[in-house]
Amino acid sequence: MSVVFFVLPKDISAQRRYSKTYPAGQSVRLELINRSGTVTVEGWNRPEISITASLEAPLAVVQPQSLNDKIYINLIKDNAGRGDVGNVNFTIRVPYYIAVDIETRIGNLTVSNIRSSRVRAHISTEGDITLTNIVAEGVSAENLSGDIFFDGELRSGGFYRFSSMQGNINIRIPVPSSFKLVATAPSTRAIDLGSFAGGNMKAVGDGRRIVGVSGDGSASMQVTNQKGTISFVRR
Amino acid sequence: MDTELDEPRAALVREHLAACAGCAKICEELAEIVDVCKSGDPDDIVPPNSKAMWCRINNILESEIKPELLPKIEDTRRRIWRFTLPQLAAAMVTIALVSSLVTVVAIRNYMSAAADDFASRSAESQTMLERLMAKVGLGDSPQRARERRLAQQNAAIEYWDRRVQDRRAQWDARMRDAFDKNLNLVNDSVNEYTSILQQDPDDEITGEMLDSALDDKMSLLREFAEL
Numbered sequence: 001m002s003v004v005f006f007v008l009p010k011d012i013s014a015q016r017r018y019s020k021t022y023p024a025g026q027s028v029r030l031e032l033i034n035r036s037g038t039v040t041v042e043g044w045n046r047p048e049i050s051i052t053a054s055l056e057a058p059l060a061v062v063q064p065q066s067l068n069d070k071i072y073i074n075l076i077k078d079n080a081g082r083g084d085v086g087n088v089n090f091t092i093r094v095p096y097y098i099a100v101d102i103e104t105r106i107g108n109l110t111v112s113n114i115r116s117s118r119v120r121a122h123i124s125t126e127g128d129i130t131l132t133n134i135v136a137e138g139v140s141a142e143n144l145s146g147d148i149f150f151d152g153e154l155r156s157g158g159f160y161r162f163s164s165m166q167g168n169i170n171i172r173i174p175v176p177s178s179f180k181l182v183a184t185a186p187s188t189r190a191i192d193l194g195s196f197a198g199g200n201m202k203a204v205g206d207g208r209r210i211v212g213v214s215g216d217g218s219a220s221m222q223v224t225n226q227k228g229t230i231s232f233v234r235r
Numbered sequence: 236m237d238t239e240l241d242e243p244r245a246a247l248v249r250e251h252l253a254a255c256a257g258c259a260k261i262c263e264e265l266a267e268i269v270d271v272c273k274s275g276d277p278d279d280i281v282p283p284n285s286k287a288m289w290c291r292i293n294n295i296l297e298s299e300i301k302p303e304l305l306p307k308i309e310d311t312r313r314r315i316w317r318f319t320l321p322q323l324a325a326a327m328v329t330i331a332l333v334s335s336l337v338t339v340v341a342i343r344n345y346m347s348a349a350a351d352d353f354a355s356r357s358a359e360s361q362t363m364l365e366r367l368m369a370k371v372g373l374g375d376s377p378q379r380a381r382e383r384r385l386a387q388q389n390a391a392i393e394y395w396d397r398r399v400q401d402r403r404a405q406w407d408a409r410m411r412d413a414f415d416k417n418l419n420l421v422n423d424s425v426n427e428y429t430s431i432l433q434q435d436p437d438d439e440i441t442g443e444m445l446d447s448a449l450d451d452k453m454s455l456l457r458e459f460a461e462l
Contacts, residue, residue, distance in 0.1 A: 035462070036410070076461050083405030083462075105458060106413045124458045125417040144417045144451065165420055165451060186444050187427075205440040226424050226444060 018053040022066050024095050029118075032073045034104035035060065037087035043096030043113035043133075050093040056086035076105075099136075108146075128167075143167065151235065154179050156218040163224045171223065172233040178215030183223040183230050184208060190229035378436055381446075388449040395456035402460060414459050421455060424448040 024047050032039060037056070049071050053062055061078045064071060079085050087107070094100065096115050103109075103122035111119055112132040119136045121129045123143035131141060134152035141148045142163040151172040154160060160179070162169050175195045183191050189207040201212030223230050240248065252259045318326070403411060428445035431438055 080461070081405070083410075084407045105462070106410070124455055125413045144420060144455070163447075165417075165424065165448075184440065184444070186440060205438075208440050224444075224447065226448065227420075 016055045016059055018051070018055060018062055020051050020064060022049045022051075022064075022071055023047065024049045024071075024098060026097065027069055028095075029070045029099035029101065030092065030094050031070050032090065032092070032102045033076050034073075034088055034090065034102070034107065035075045035079065035085055036104065036106040037089045038108045038110070038127075039090045039092070039102050039104060040110045041090075041092045041094060041100050041102060041112070041114070043098075043115070044093050045096060046093075047095055049095070049098075052091045054089040054091075056088070058082075058084050058086050060085045060088050062088065153177070153235075154219040154221070158219040160219065160221040162222070164226070164228055166227040167225070168228050169223055169225050169230045170233060171221075171231070172235045174235045176215050177219075178217060179219040179221045180213050180217040181211060181221050181223070183210045183221075185225045185228065185230050187227045188225075188229055192229070192231040194232040195234045196232050377442070381442060384446065385449070388446075388453060391453050392449070392456060395453060395460050398460035399456050402462060406459075406462060410459075410462065414455070418452070418455060421448055421452045425452065 028049070030041065030049065051064060051071075051073070055062070060075055061082075062073065062075065063078045064073045066072075073090075075085075075088060089107075094114075096113055098114075099116050099118040100111055100114055101118070101120045102111070103120075103124070104127065105124045106126060107123070108127045108130070109121040109123060110130045110132075111121060111134065112130075114133075115135045117136060118138040119131060119134055120138075120140045121131065121142075122140070123129060123146060125143075126145040127143055128146045129141045129143055129148045131139065131149065132151045134150065135155065136152070137155050137158040138160075139150065139152070139158070140161045141150065142161070144165040145167055146164065147167045148162050148164055148169045149172070150160075150162060150170070154173055154177050156178065162171065177196075181196075181201065183193075185191050186205075186208040191203075191207075191210050193201055193210065196214050199212070200214070201210055203210050252262055399414075403414070406414070425445065425448045428441050428448060431441045432445060435441070
């Protein structure tokens with residue numbers, strides 16, 4: 001079953017607000033592809049998904065779809081062929097246990113208070129990614145320019161990937177945490193492991209990469225920053 | 236002979252020797268030996284043909300020893316190759332296990348190497364199996380794999396670039412600026428890594444970074460071609 005909701009521009013010079021709430025089961029997930037604008041996703045302790053969007057002119061078409069197992073919003077598809085589309089700034093509240101997959105071409109992405117199987121945040125070009133209080137088996141954050149901040153816990157068997165072309169990547173996790181690490185910063189060689197330095201961590205490739213194991217290495221973490229820095233902070 | 240016995244005992248011995256031929260002969264031989272020893276220096280006593288005597292002694296010794304040793308050697312050899320059924324079964328199981336283990340290790344070695352991005356790896360990180368296969372023409376060297384991967388990536392990049400060129404006129408200025416700025420950023424990295432690899436083709440990290448940067452470029456073009 002699918003529910004389609006249209007927000008059609010009436011006055012392209014005006015800013016509009018859109019909001020909609022969907023019931024959410026245990027296995028539902030959120031999938032959002034934005035063109036430009038900010039996306040903020042917050043976990044809450046309610047079995048429903050609340051979507052609020054602020055649309056800047058020229059107004060975009062927003063057609064969220066509630067499918068069997070996901071809430072799907074694709075502004076690229078919804079506005080295909082339209083060259084001039086204003087920012088859409090989303091604030092979405094979701095049950096804390098659902099998987100979140102969000103991306104945008106330009107703009108900041110923020111996800112907080114999620115404890116689920118997967119969190120993915122992808123920016124095609126520029127924008128900051130802020131992931132706060134995240135506990136998930138799979139976390140992926142990637143952008144080209146902009147900072148990436150991850151604050152959360154690593155799960156045994158989990159995979160964590162952070163990738164940027166230029167910016168700062170900061171990872172805030174508890175000490176001790178168990179993970180295998182491959183951290184690469186080929187241009188700056190600026191990799192600060194903080195409390196995780198020493199022990200089984202070693203620099204390779206003239207300091208461009210640090211590889212090693214913290215704890216029993218039950219999770220895997222790959223951090224790549226082609227022209228920026230990588231820092232680990234104690235949570 | 237040595238006059239050590241008292242007279243009554245000596246009389247008894249003489250009486251026995253008179254009646255016993257065997258003991259009489261032994262006594263006679265011993266008496267001769269004692270007489271010879273008493274007659275002069277023992278070093279001067281040389282047998283008539285000493286070499287012939289030692290040769291005979293040697294032959295006698297060999298003939299007595301050989302029949303005892305030879306069967307022992309045969310036994311040892313037989314013991315080496317003679318196994319019981321449980322021993323044979325255990326040996327076969329061991330051989331099967333070892334060969335399976337070696338095969339599994341070789342396959343895993345090959346598969347894990349293939350699972351890594353082979354194109355971004357250097358010759359140094361090649362496994363023995365990969366090197367061997369590359370030598371006999373059954374596999375790629377990292378450089379060849381990288382070249383092939385680069386060709387594939389460049390073909391995809393060209394395709395998406397054409398799509399982008401068709402669409403970019405429709406984008407607003409902000410979208411165009413963001414795209415151009417970030418494409419230049421990626422191109423700078425691609426050029427930098429390409430230059431490093433020309434000087435040091437075995438630089439594994441740079442190979443990986445080039446691969447990653449080209450993937451980023453491809454993704455950027457593809458994602459903006461949809462706009």
